[in-house]
Amino acid sequence: MSTDSTRPAGRRDQRRPGAVPHQRSRRLPPRPHQWFAERLLAVLSGQRPVHWMLGHTIGDAYDQLAELAPSTPLGAARGHRPVLRHCHGAQPATGVVEAFASITAGDRVQAMAFRLEQGADQRWRCAAVELGGERLTAGRPGPR
Numbered sequence: 001m002s003t004d005s006t007r008p009a010g011r012r013d014q015r016r017p018g019a020v021p022h023q024r025s026r027r028l029p030p031r032p033h034q035w036f037a038e039r040l041l042a043v044l045s046g047q048r049p050v051h052w053m054l055g056h057t058i059g060d061a062y063d064q065l066a067e068l069a070p071s072t073p074l075g076a077a078r079g080h081r082p083v084l085r086h087c088h089g090a091q092p093a094t095g096v097v098e099a100f101a102s103i104t105a106g107d108r109v110q111a112m113a114f115r116l117e118q119g120a121d122q123r124w125r126c127a128a129v130e131l132g133g134e135r136l137t138a139g140r141p142g143p144r
Contacts, residue, residue, distance in 0.1 A: 033114075039053060039056065040053070041112070044069060044072065045072055045075050045082045046072035050066050050069045053126065061127050061128055073131055077108045082104065083103070098113070098116075110132065113132065114126055
């Protein structure tokens with residue numbers, strides 16, 4: 001009989017349960033444009049107040065958000081909460097990312113474009129925001 005209480009009787013190898021190296025998941029942190037897309041969606045859908053982006057914007061971007069946010073242009077559609085569907089970014093110059101995202105809420109899909117600039121402190125800040133598509137109002141004909 002074995003005196004080692006952690007190893008079954010008759011087992012000859014020295015490995016112990018759990019000795020297999022733990023594999024870490026290779027989940028990467030979100031890219032700056034993906035992180036900003038989520039934050040912009042939260043503000044433009046009314047889930048967060050505009051001042052939540054105050055330290056994350058430069059130039060006219062905060063004014064653009066303050067103008068857009070009260071109307072919640074990316075708000076819920078017929079009870080469906082808006083979700084970030086796709087987000088892609090391009091780096092036209094060092095320290096600049098221009099990104100676009102598609103937002104879906106139910107059967108409605110909207111576009112959002114934004115520009116990020118990296119400051120001397122290596123932090124990314126939103127420099128511009130645009131929403132695609134024209135909102136149609138009752139009695140006003142749409143574009144042809």
